[in-house]
Amino acid sequence: MRDTPKGLRLHIGVFGRRNVGKSSLVNAVTGQPVSIVSDTPGTTTDPVEKAQELSPLGPVVFIDTAGLDDAGALGELRVKRTEKTLDRVDVALLVTESGVFGDDEVRIAAMLSERDTPFAVVVNKIDHSPPTPEFLDHIAACCDPAPPVIPVSAVQGLGLLALKEILVRLAPDDWFAEPRLVGDLLRAGELAVLVVPIDLGAPKGRLILPQVQAIRDILDSDARAMVVKERELRDALEQLTHKPALVVCDSQVVLKTAGDTPADVPMTTFSILMARFKGDLARLAEGAAAIDRLRPGDRVLIAEACTHHPLADDIGRVKIPRWLRQYAGGAIQVEVKAGAAYPEDLSPYALVIHCGACVVNRKAMLSRLYHSIRQDVPMTNYGLAISFLQGVLPRVLLPFPAARAAFEKARETWRRSPQERDVMHGGI
Ligand SMILES: Nc1nc2c(ncn2[C@@H]2O[C@H](COP(=O)(O)OP(=O)(O)OP(=O)(O)O)[C@@H](O)[C@H]2O)c(=O)[nH]1
Ligand SMILES: [Mg+2]
Incomplete structure (x- = not known):
């Protein structure tokens, strides 16, 4: 410093x-x-x-x-x-x-x-x-x-x-100059394996922005990138003569990727990289821990930065709500707000789950994050929520010790009174 x-x-x-x-x-x-x-x-x-x-x-x-x-x-x-x-x-x-x-x-x-x-x-x-x-x-x-x-x-x-x-x-x-997406995690010559599912949700003929940005950032560090679909990962890793320095996967295949990646190889998700890039990973990790305290009847806000066309099995509108209900053991009221419909008053919600925010800048994302924390409503993002719900969040946070520590503390933190939390956060 x-x-x-x-x-x-x-x-x-x-x-x-x-x-x-x-x-x-x-x-x-x-x-x-x-x-x-x-x-x-x-x-x-x-x-x-x-x-x-x-x-x-x-x-x-x-x-x-x-x-x-x-x-x-x-x-x-x-x-x-x-x-x-x-x-x-x-x-x-x-x-x-x-x-x-x-x-x-x-x-x-x-x-x-x-x-x-x-x-x-x-x-x-x-x-x-x-x-x-x-x-x-x-x-x-x-x-x-x-x-x-x-x-x-x-x-x-x-x-x-x-x-x-x-x-x-x-x-x-x-x-709010953006920090590195992934390149700072790799030294020159090291290999990162990117796991990219090509499913119905994948855009025709191209990769999505975070994947492209990750490849570019890896090249900027003079490191190497290998891109595979989730089904190829196990074979690909076996054929390598050296272990990769990092495996990065799409959140939707995090469970399979965690199973196929040896325990001593660091792995994370594109969502976590984006959370760090656009926001404050530690705070968003704390927000994921707050899923634990959801109770049947709670309201959850799913916030999308842009108004895209929802797919049949849309991640924010279908999958996450379904997993949340399964996790909380009852009806969770999920509301989806896209684009400018983001509400000023978050008090009705027990949790905000934001999309990866590839279309908004870091400042806008951070403003939303602190706005929600100030109203005592935790915020997390899609990928962190998915990893949490699938039980692998501690593993995919391993490359980020501060965020992992924040997550571990958070379950206890959310039990404290708002005033105590303010004091804790206040010791900035
Ligand atoms: N009750 C209460 N008293 C406070 C608070 N903040 C400061 N004080 C008191 O207000 C007095 C002035 O505090 P300072 O921090 O020295 O104020 P300052 O604006 O820097 O003063 P100068 O340097 O003289 O211009 C002290 O007696 C503080 O203890 C507060 O949040 N609550
Ligand atoms: Mg003074």
């Missing part, structure tokens, strides 16, 4: 009047005592920077600043320095507390707007006094356009996940 040049970090500025808890917020989000906190207004005098890795944004730097209402001669200098900081941040958090949104805040908001810097208002100290609907209306009326508002308690660690979701939303699109 230290190797990342400064300019390649997302700069997140934390602004607001004195004593609202800016330093406390930076300490809570980074999980470290970066800035001194005290009840004396004017504690922070110079900008304090803290660089860290903030999944899924990558390398970021938080900049804690001196209060922008600072009075007196020395105060003026500090205000100038803070204003200079405004010029170099990519996104900003305007911190305040319930009932406090006056000239100082309006001025900071205006300065950010002038610079085209996206920002959110953070209402801190909600443990002490939560914001009233009138206060939220007041903030919206003071700024044009109305900024997103996140209630938090820096001291109790509440709302930090929502804050992370907002940061994902505020970060510039080009910040």
Whole structure:
């Protein structure tokens, strides 16, 4: 992380009047005592920077600043320095507390707007006094356009996940450079075997995008790719003189592939590669674990990024619903929403299962993911759900230790209260 040049970090500025808890917020989000906190207004005098890795944004730097209402001669200098900081941040958090949104805040908001810097208002100290609907209306009326508002308690660690979701939303699109699909798992000269079923669902005369992208990415790593149908896998592996470094299969044939791949050969699925590529694999793996807590009568949202023509035995509309019902031992209400029909309110659902999202960008996928987690509704994707339902998810997560650990922890995690979970996620 230290190797990342400064300019390649997302700069997140934390602004607001004195004593609202800016330093406390930076300490809570980074999980470290970066800035001194005290009840004396004017504690922070110079900008304090803290660089860290903030999944899924990558390398970021938080900049804690001196209060922008600072009075007196020395105060003026500090205000100038803070204003200079405004010029170099990519996104900003305007911190305040319930009932406090006056000239100082309006001025900071205006300065950010002038610079085209996206920002959110953070209402801190909600443990002490939560914001009233009138206060939220007041903030919206003071700024044009109305900024997103996140209630938090820096001291109790509440709302930090929502804050992370907002940061994902505020970060510039080009910040979300896509990570490698598979090439980083292979060294030059190593072989990956790709298992691609050619069934009714396969498009005529070509491969689907994740398969093509995987082949290209393997070649970019100077590694080698062999593509087989699931029925050929066992023979193909036997004929190899060296074991492959990786086997990647379509989720629909994961059970057969797991059976035909020797236990000491790492294997995964295209869906898992896509989950990592487009989203946050660890969070989606946690979402898969939540299938365990589905009960008859629960509602599950199947979300498709595009409106494709459903096939007779469509994976999202037929197969996954059938397996879910078998797994939960009763009627699970499954609703399918495609394209823009994705609902804002996810509270009726016990789980969201998203498609592989080959047509949407990483930022859009991450926004959906954090949006759902914030509403305390776990999200996973088709392939992870299928692997879970077939009992092979731990195996196909093996090449990704952090995601596997998150999955193992998740069953216990989902039993905790939403507040406890928020604190856990908050320790970003
Ligand atoms: N109840 C409550 N108090 C908080 C919270 N966050 C911060 N405080 C308290 O508010 C006071 C100011 O906190 P700081 O983090 O120093 O505030 P600041 O905005 O950095 O202040 P300056 O550096 O002086 O501008 C301290 O006494 C904190 O303990 C919170 O979430 N809840
Ligand atoms: Mg401070």
